[in-house]
Amino acid sequence: MLAAPEVDPDGAPLFWLELFDHSTKTSADSCSCRGFEDAVPVVYDFFAQVDDLTRDLMSTPPDNFDPLAVVVDWLDACRMRELDTLLDLYDESATLECNCERVSLTGREAIAAYWAQKLERRIHSTFTLDDMILTDCGVLVDYRGHEGEAIRIHFHFSRSGRILHTSCGRRPAA
Numbered sequence: 001m002l003a004a005p006e007v008d009p010d011g012a013p014l015f016w017l018e019l020f021d022h023s024t025k026t027s028a029d030s031c032s033c034r035g036f037e038d039a040v041p042v043v044y045d046f047f048a049q050v051d052d053l054t055r056d057l058m059s060t061p062p063d064n065f066d067p068l069a070v071v072v073d074w075l076d077a078c079r080m081r082e083l084d085t086l087l088d089l090y091d092e093s094a095t096l097e098c099n100c101e102r103v104s105l106t107g108r109e110a111i112a113a114y115w116a117q118k119l120e121r122r123i124h125s126t127f128t129l130d131d132m133i134l135t136d137c138g139v140l141v142d143y144r145g146h147e148g149e150a151i152r153i154h155f156h157f158s159r160s161g162r163i164l165h166t167s168c169g170r171r172p173a174a
Helices: 036-059 067-079 083-088 108-121
Strands: 015-021 026-033 090-098 103-106 129-135 138-144 150-157 163-170
Touching (some): 067 129, 083 090, 090 108
Antiparallel strands (some): 090 103
């Protein structure tokens, strides 16, 4: 770090360390350091805090829910054109990425607008399940979209069983 000649490097902090919690978007801890020898124990303390936070998260069991059943409910709501039922499956802060239309949406209001037009325009034989696979991070589904096209969608869920994120696109040819 460069310092002006009038600044006493032995008396002023040379840098600032901060432990930031991205899930809450807040500072979990911070410390000013006068030298690298001061920073080493602070960094080790930050690592210990992260380990404690992670252990707490991992020891909290997720609410019991069946992700495959949520997907079936999602397909049923789409088939029946029940927008309110469909939206009830989504988390308030859910995100949707549609690679078919190159659209990224956040929040149930935006997702409602996206699905409302699709459900209105759907053809009769849509939202039929072709395949469903439980993955480490959600459920991968192949189905027929609102126009009968082959779609692959990946569902990610919150701990409470609501849809937190979906990413869809045209299914690759077999």
